[in-house]
Amino acid sequence: MNDSTPSPDAALVSLAVSTVVFALRADSEGESASLRLPLVRRIREPFNGRWALPGGPIDPTEGIERAAGRHLFDTTALSPTYLEQLYAFGGIDRSPSDRVVSIVYWALVRSEEAELAAVGENVRWFAADDLPPLAFDHNAIVEYALWRLRTKVEYSRIAHAFLGEIFTLTELRHVHEAVLRRALDPANFRRQMESSPAVIATGEHLSGGRHRPPRLYRYNGSVELTDRGPLSP
Amino acid sequence: MNDSTPSPDAALVSLAVSTVVFALRADSEGESASLRLPLVRRIREPFNGRWALPGGPIDPTEGIERAAGRHLFDTTALSPTYLEQLYAFGGIDRSPSDRVVSIVYWALVRSEEAELAAVGENVRWFAADDLPPLAFDHNAIVEYALWRLRTKVEYSRIAHAFLGEIFTLTELRHVHEAVLRRALDPANFRRQMESSPAVIATGEHLSGGRHRPPRLYRYNGSVELTDRGPLSP
DNA sequence: CGCTGTTAGAGTCTAAAAGACCCTTACTAG
DNA sequence: CTAGTAAGGGTCTTTTAGACTCTAACAGCG
Numbered sequence: 304m305n306d307s308t309p310s311p312d313a314a315l316v317s318l319a320v321s322t323v324v325f326a327l328r329a330d331s332e333g334e335s336a337s338l339r340l341p342l343v344r345r346i347r348e349p350f351n352g353r354w355a356l357p358g359g360p361i362d363p364t365e366g367i368e369r370a371a372g373r374h375l376f377d378t379t380a381l382s383p384t385y386l387e388q389l390y391a392f393g394g395i396d397r398s399p400s401d402r403v404v405s406i407v408y409w410a411l412v413r414s415e416e417a418e419l420a421a422v423g424e425n426v427r428w429f430a431a432d433d434l435p436p437l438a439f440d441h442n443a444i445v446e447y448a449l450w451r452l453r454t455k456v457e458y459s460r461i462a463h464a465f466l467g468e469i470f471t472l473t474e475l476r477h478v479h480e481a482v483l484r485r486a487l488d489p490a491n492f493r494r495q496m497e498s499s500p501a502v503i504a505t506g507e508h509l510s511g512g513r514h515r516p517p518r519l520y521r522y523n524g525s526v527e528l529t530d531r532g533p534l535s536p
Numbered sequence: 537m538n539d540s541t542p543s544p545d546a547a548l549v550s551l552a553v554s555t556v557v558f559a560l561r562a563d564s565e566g567e568s569a570s571l572r573l574p575l576v577r578r579i580r581e582p583f584n585g586r587w588a589l590p591g592g593p594i595d596p597t598e599g600i601e602r603a604a605g606r607h608l609f610d611t612t613a614l615s616p617t618y619l620e621q622l623y624a625f626g627g628i629d630r631s632p633s634d635r636v637v638s639i640v641y642w643a644l645v646r647s648e649e650a651e652l653a654a655v656g657e658n659v660r661w662f663a664a665d666d667l668p669p670l671a672f673d674h675n676a677i678v679e680y681a682l683w684r685l686r687t688k689v690e691y692s693r694i695a696h697a698f699l700g701e702i703f704t705l706t707e708l709r710h711v712h713e714a715v716l717r718r719a720l721d722p723a724n725f726r727r728q729m730e731s732s733p734a735v736i737a738t739g740e741h742l743s744g745g746r747h748r749p750p751r752l753y754r755y756n757g758s759v760e761l762t763d764r765g766p767l768s769p
Numbered sequence: 770c771g772c773t774g775t776t777a778g779a780g781t782c783t784a785a786a787a788g789a790c791c792c793t794t795a796c797t798a799g
Numbered sequence: 800c801t802a803g804t805a806a807g808g809g810t811c812t813t814t815t816a817g818a819c820t821c822t823a824a825c826a827g828c829g
Contacts, residue, residue, distance in 0.1 A: 316551055316596050318549055318551055363549050391621060391624040391639045392766075393594070393600030395597065404551060404594070404639070444766065450766075471806090472806085473805080488788070488789070489807080494787095495786095498786095512796075513803095513804075513805080514803085515795040515797095516806080517806060532680075533623060533679065705778090721818070723778075723779075723817095723818090723819085724816070727779095728815095745776080745825075746776080747774085747777070747826070748776055749825065751777085
């Protein structure tokens with residue numbers, strides 16, 4: 304009747320985690336970057352051979368967020384800079400065979416990090432808005448994760464998770480533009496960022512460029528990232 | 537390595553649902569309404585005797601949202617007008633005995649509905665911001681649900697879930713005021729609501745009051761409720 | 770009947786924010 | 800030195816939130 308009432312049927316519902324990982328990667332030859340995500344090819348039924356989100360079962364000795372990170376690292380060698388719970392999917396007909404409840408996370412990785420990701424026969428990157436038919440309900444899950452990313456980038460400071468510690472405002476703007484798929488006015492973007500306490504000018508400049516050297520910024524670690532869930536530090 | 541990979545350990549992690557239910561109830565004698573929620577007294581270890589959120593295990597034949605609604609109805613006889621997933625809690629030390637992952641929902645019920653709720657020795661209503669120490673991590677869960685409600689009432693149309701089909705703008709404003717715990721300017725509130733497509737004047741007036749008869753409004757069912765999760769209609 | 774108290778609801782003014790657009794600055798490449 | 804280009808400062812307009820004011824429409828009461 305309440306939490307922690309183990310029932311004999313519990314074993315009939317299996318519990319898994321999956322992660323939607325976004326990275327910003329330059330289109331081949333094209334200038335602008337676009338959102339890409341790594342998928343894993345399934346090597347067993349159901350959906351044998353189809354691409355799916357990285358994930359797997361939860362170990363009884365680890366928290367679910369750790370489980371998501373572990374499966375992600377095991378299959379793709381990625382360790383994201385941002386990881387947040389997305390949703391728990393528990394429809395009865397998600398899987399044609401057994402009953403699976405999936406707790407899905409979404410994550411952001413830096414571009415350099417994404418380069419290092421294991422890629423092979425069974426792991427590949429896909430453009431986030433042009434996916435093949437995936438296993439289970441994973442297409443819908445990616446859609447929802449995309450919606451969350453696009454909504455959240457407008458009011459939260461998550462965009463910096465795509466970048467390194469230090470960045471220019473133009474780089475940050477390019478991240479926003481790639482996520483939102485529209486151009487932003489450089490002057491207004493600058494004004495907004497500088498009025499926010501989340502972004503701090505380091506005082507340094509980036510030298511070596513072809514043009515006027517831009518200021519370098521870093522994120523203010525003491526600014527709370529709203530809505531990281533109830534368990535945030 | 538992926539979804540639906542049943543492992544022998546799966547049975548060691550049990551899966552449950554719980555629900556944070558909010559209703560708006562008038563304080564005894566006091567004028568203003570306040571947020572209240574029903575809790576259930578635990579009748580077994582761990583936390584025997586403590587109050588906890590209504591919930592229970594997931595039946596393999598039902599979806600998780602249905603499971604939440606079913607447990608809620610079984611213990612409190614409530615059927616909410618609004619039900620949305622809140623978060624999945626899966627820390628390893630949530631329960632001192634076994635390992636439980638809880639998928640928690642939050643719900644809103646109308647005041648009349650709340651009156652009908654089963655109340656007894658083991659089911660009681662508590663003021664949402666003045667709770668006793670609850671079982672498990674349920675205090676933190678309620679805190680998070682309160683935060684979500686207060687955040688969401690500002691940009692979504694969920695407030696009407698506390699009211700009936702037809703309501704006056706003053707009633708709707710009282711709901712917002714109770715949730716946000718601050719007074720709102722009647723004129724500005726009216727302007728905001730009338731500029732939004734979510735609220736529609738019926739043309740009718742509420743007669744029989746002591747003063748100028750207020751207009752009656754209803755919610756526009758065709759307006760999407762944003763962020764009801766990926767599985768919304 | 771008209772006065773009064775009270776709530777409904779319209780209107781005004783200001784401050785803050787978002788967006789469109791322009792202009793100056795500072796570098797590199799030739 | 801000049802041209803090209805991105806950085807970054809500024810202005811103007813539109814939109815929006817909020818504080819505040821004023822009129823409308825009832826019931827109850829003398």
